[in-house]
Amino acid sequence: MHHAPGDSATEVVVDIKLLDFAFLKHLLNRKRTMTQNKHEGAVAAVNDPAFQPRSEFLDAIDCEDYRLMIAGEDYNAMVPELLEGRLRMKRLCRKYNDTLGDPEDLGLEKLAEKRREMLSQMLGKCDLTQVDLEPPVMFDYGGNIFLGDGVYMNYNTTILDCAPVYIGDRTMFGPNVSIYTAGHPIEAGPRLAGTEWAKPIRIGKECWIGGNAVITPGVTVGDRVVVAAGAVVTKDVPNDCVVGGVPAKVIKKIDQTEGRRQLEERDQRTLNYLHPPFRSIITMAAAAPPKSNWADDVEDDNALPAPEITISEDGKTKTIVEYKINEAGKKVKITRRIKTTLVKEHVNAAVADRKSWTKFGAEKGKKAGPDHSTTTVGENIYLKLSVGSKVKQVLEDDEKDSEQQLKEQLKDKTVACRICKGNHFTARCPYKDTLGSLDEAGPSGAGTPGEPEQPAANARGTYVPVHLRAGARTTGETMRGPGRGDQDELATLRITSLSEEATEDDLREIFKRFNGISRVFVARDRETGQGKGFAFVSFYERDEAQRAMEKINGMPYDHQILKVEFAQPKK
Numbered sequence: 001m002h003h004a005p006g007d008s009a010t011e012v013v014v015d016i017k018l019l020d021f022a023f024l025k026h027l028l029n030r031k032r033t034m035t036q037n038k039h040e041g042a043v044a045a046v047n048d049p050a051f052q053p054r055s056e057f058l059d060a061i062d063c064e065d066y067r068l069m070i071a072g073e074d075y076n077a078m079v080p081e082l083l084e085g086r087l088r089m090k091r092l093c094r095k096y097n098d099t100l101g102d103p104e105d106l107g108l109e110k111l112a113e114k115r116r117e118m119l120s121q122m123l124g125k126c127d128l129t130q131v132d133l134e135p136p137v138m139f140d141y142g143g144n145i146f147l148g149d150g151v152y153m154n155y156n157t158t159i160l161d162c163a164p165v166y167i168g169d170r171t172m173f174g175p176n177v178s179i180y181t182a183g184h185p186i187e188a189g190p191r192l193a194g195t196e197w198a199k200p201i202r203i204g205k206e207c208w209i210g211g212n213a214v215i216t217p218g219v220t221v222g223d224r225v226v227v228a229a230g231a232v233v234t235k236d237v238p239n240d241c242v243v244g245g246v247p248a249k250v251i252k253k254i255d256q257t258e259g260r261r262q263l264e265e266r267d268q269r270t271l272n273y274l275h276p277p278f279r280s281i282i283t284m285a286a287a288a289p290p291k292s293n294w295a296d297d298v299e300d301d302n303a304l305p306a307p308e309i310t311i312s313e314d315g316k317t318k319t320i321v322e323y324k325i326n327e328a329g330k331k332v333k334i335t336r337r338i339k340t341t342l343v344k345e346h347v348n349a350a351v352a353d354r355k356s357w358t359k360f361g362a363e364k365g366k367k368a369g370p371d372h373s374t375t376t377v378g379e380n381i382y383l384k385l386s387v388g389s390k391v392k393q394v395l396e397d398d399e400k401d402s403e404q405q406l407k408e409q410l411k412d413k414t415v416a417c418r419i420c421k422g423n424h425f426t427a428r429c430p431y432k433d434t435l436g437s438l439d440e441a442g443p444s445g446a447g448t449p450g451e452p453e454q455p456a457a458n459a460r461g462t463y464v465p466v467h468l469r470a471g472a473r474t475t476g477e478t479m480r481g482p483g484r485g486d487q488d489e490l491a492t493l494r495i496t497s498l499s500e501e502a503t504e505d506d507l508r509e510i511f512k513r514f515n516g517i518s519r520v521f522v523a524r525d526r527e528t529g530q531g532k533g534f535a536f537v538s539f540y541e542r543d544e545a546q547r548a549m550e551k552i553n554g555m556p557y558d559h560q561i562l563k564v565e566f567a568q569p570k571k
Contacts, residue, residue, distance in 0.1 A: 050146060050164075050166055051070075051124075051144075051146070051164050052124060052125040052146065053124050053125070053143045053144065054120075054124060054125060054143060056121075057124075057141075057142075057143035058143075060081075060084070060085060060088065061081050061082065061084070061085040061141065061143070062081070063079060063081040063082075065077075065079045065081070065082060066081060066082060066085075069082070069162050069163065069196070069198055070144065070162075070163055070164060070198070072163065072197065072198065072199055072200070073197065074185075074190075074195055074196070074197050075195070075196060075197070075198075076193075076194050076195060076196075077162075077194045077195075077196045078193075078194035085141050085143075086140055086141065089122065089139050089140060089141055089142045092118065092121055092122050092142065093122070093136075093137060093138055093139060093142075095118060096115065096118045096119070096122065096133075096135055096136075096137060097135040097136035097137065098135075099111060099114065099115060099118075099135055100135040100136065115133070116128040116129065119131070119133065122139065122142040122143075122145075123142055123143070123145050123146070123147065124142075124143055124144060124145055124146040125146070126146055126147045126148070127149055130149040130150050130151075131147050131149075131150070131151045131152070132151075132152045132153070133152075133153045133157065134153060134154050134155050134157075135155070136155065136156060137153065137156075137157050137158075137159075138156075138157075138158045138159075139158075139159050139160075139161055140159070140160045140161050140162055140182070141161050141162070142161065143161075144161040144162070144163065144164045144165060145159055145161045145164075145165045145167075146164065146165065146166050146167070147167050148167060148168045148169035148170070148171065148205060149169045149170070150169055150170040150171075151167050151168075151169070151170070151171050151172075152171075152172045152173065153172075153173040153177070154172075154173055154174050154175045154177070154211070155175045155176070156175055156176045156177075157173055157176075157177050157178075157179075158176075158177070158178045158179070159178075159179045160179065160180045160181055160182045161179075161181060162181050162182040162196065162198035163181040163182075163198035163199055163200040163201070163217070164181075164200045164201075165179055165181060165200065165201050165203075166200070166201070166202045166203065167203045168203060168204045168205030168206070168207065168223065169205040169206070170205055170206045171203055171204070171205060171206065171207040171208075171209070172207070172208050172209070173209045174208075174209060174210045174211035174212075174213070174229065175211045175212070176211055176212045177209050177210075177211070177212070177213050177214075177215075178213070178214045178215070179201055179214075179215045180214070180215070180216055180217060181198045181199060181200060181201050181217050181218075182196055182197075182198045182217065183196065183197050183198065183199070183217050184196055184197075185197075186555070186556065198217060199217035199218030200218070201215055201217065201218070201219055201220075202219075202220045202221065203215070203221045204221055204222045204223035204224070204225060204239070205223050205224070206223060206224045207221060207223070207224065207225045207226070207227070208225075208226045208227070209227045210226070210227050210228050210229035210230070210231065211229045211230075212229055212230045213227045213228070213229065213230065213231050213232075213233070214231070214232045214233065215227075215233045216232065216233065216234050219233050219234065219235065219236060219237070220236045220237070221233065221236075221237045222236075222237055222238050222239035222240070222241075223239045223240070224239060224240050224254065224256060225237050225238075225239065225240070225241060225242075225243065226241075226242045226243070226254070227243055227244070227248065228242065228243065228244030228245070228248075228251070229244075230244075230246070231243060231244045231245060231246065231248040232245075232246045232247050232248055232559070233247070233248045234247040234248065234558070234559065235247070235248075237250070238250070238303075239303075240253060240254045240255075240256060241253050241254060242254060246559075247499070247501075247558070247559060304323045304324065304325070304331070305323050307320060307321065307322045307323075308320070308321040309321075315340070316339060316340045316341075317337060317338070317339050317340070318337070318338045318339075318340070319335065319336070319337050319338075320335070320336045320337075320338065321333065321334070321335050322334045322335075322336070355368065355369070356368065362374070417429045419431055419432055491538060491539045491540065491541065491542045491544075491545045492536055492537070492538045492539075492545070492566070492567040493536065493537045493538075493539070493545055493548060493549055493564055493565070493566060493567065494534060494535075494536055494564070494565055494566070494567040494568075495507070495534060495535045495536070495537065495552075495562055495563070495564050496533060496534045496562075496563045496565075497533065497560045497561055497562055497563050498522070498531060498533050498534060498535055498557075498558075498560070498562070499531070499533075499557075499558045499559075499560060500530045500531045500532075500533065501530075501531065501558075502522060502531050502535065502558065503522060504520045504521070504522055504535075507520050507522065507535055507537060508520055510552060510555075510557065510562075511537055511548055511552065513551075514539070514544055514547060514548040514551075515544055516539045516540040516541050516544045517537060517538070517539060518538045518539060518540050519536075519537070519538040520535070520536070520537050520538075521535060521536045521537075522535040523535060523536075536567055545566070548564070549564045549565065549566065552564045553565070
């Protein structure tokens with residue numbers, strides 16, 4: 001179909017708008033299948049006992065896309081229920097933030113009571129008497145946020161709770177902390193149409209999240225973790241450690257023994273001067289009640305079960321079951337069986353009597369026998385006497401008899417030269433430079449008729465290798481085959497802007513959609529083992545490498561934009 005030059009651009013723009021509107025209308029009008037009990041359907045979508053949203057919140061927002069959202073599936077964020085839910089939370093956040101500075105002069109107690117009443121409409125089910133949120137705050141939906149006892153959040157806390165957010169007991173936030181559960185597709189079409197996805201975030205108990213820290217979707221932070229200011233946490237964090245950096249990495253482990261002792265010895269009079277939320281934080285931490293919550297149920301990937309020791313009924317066999325992390329980073333189970341055998345031995349009477357003596361000094365009062373914590377038991381050394389003179393004389397006589405027998409066997413043997421057949425060794429033959437070996441020549445001293453002469457020795461009679469003889473090839477065959485003497489480096493891609501933690505498996509996962517991958521190599525520092533930020537991927541076919549470069553170049557990965565180009569051959 002042809003158009004005038006002046007009208008073609010206008011018609012194309014109109015067609016695109018109509019297409020986008022039809023696609024958006026289709027997404028907005030998707031059929032919503034609701035169960036008879038709306039609350040049970042939403043809770044079943046998460047399948048987590050800690051997920052306990054309030055009934056009035058579910059009444060206003062529950063729909064198919066809400067269930068997809070909290071279940072971690074792709075959903076449309078532009079449906080009316082979700083739009084209305086975000087607008088409702090913005091209004092509540094504005095009212096809560098207006099309480100900053102107590103503009104109505106209510107006083108501390110009445111102001112705290114008013115804020116708790118507002119939070120009961122904003123957050124999921126939790127004990128609001130034990131939390132303190134400094135305004136201003138900003139939430140997406142609010143009803144997907146669940147706080148433990150003694151949680152404190154400083155100014156400008158932002159939580160995009162498209163998926164559930166769980167924060168454990170006595171956890172503290174610095175200013176400007178951001179928690180993001182939402183993500184968007186990389187492709188522009190679905191992203192502009194409102195398609196999103198979300199992953200839950202879990203923060204353990206007694207953590208300290210520093211100012212301006214960012215926690216990204218799907219991250220689990222363990223118990224008693226310190227996140228440094230400005231850190232961007234993109235991966236799970238184990239218990240009792242300090243993380244920092246962009247992306248955040250474990251800086252050091254924390255020994256909590258001394259801190260617990262100081263907390264228990266703190267004077268109660270000091271607690272009376274503290275702000276009530278901080279007072280509850282320290283009191284509950286010192287008491288450490290055995291209260292179960294979601295943070296107690298989170299498994300630590302680095303924690304190993306304690307060894308199990310069982311003894312058989314007869315007491316002779318001990319079975320030890322241990323767990324460890326192998327070189328591949330996987331948890332393995334090791335079972336050892338130790339059988340006890342009673343060994344009786346004869347010892348000197350004085351030694352046996354000395355073992356029964358009562359111990360004294362630092363070992364006084366301990367049981368008989370060596371204590372392995374203070375005594376090192378060495379192996380028994382047995383005395384071996386040297387060989388006597390009579391035995392040595394017998395061995396010398398046997399050696400002389402063997403030499404005499406060898407002489408008797410060679411008595412009738414003669415030496416014959418291989419060149420002149422004289423009675424001397426071949427190396428001492430006076431004709432070795434002028435005559436060839438008689439064994440190498442044929443019966444008549446000539447080669448086979450009709451074949452060219454191939455000398456096996458030079459003029460001096462020494463051996464000549466086959467490839468150096470007349471008519472032989474000077475070079476051998478190559479295993480590469482004809483025409484493949486040089487390595488083809490044109491089908492190798494060079495990938496830059498990689499993170500230091502990228503591995504060969506990560507690159508294979510990125511390029512797995514393309515066929516013919518022959519080799520993957522990540523450049524690493526020889527001393528530290530960390531990546532240098534670039535890698536190489538080789539393909540068997542250049543066309544496949546070209547297609548991979550066009551697709552992967554510019555793709556975001558691990559908060560960086562990958563750059564892919566053909567590797568230059570070595571000069």
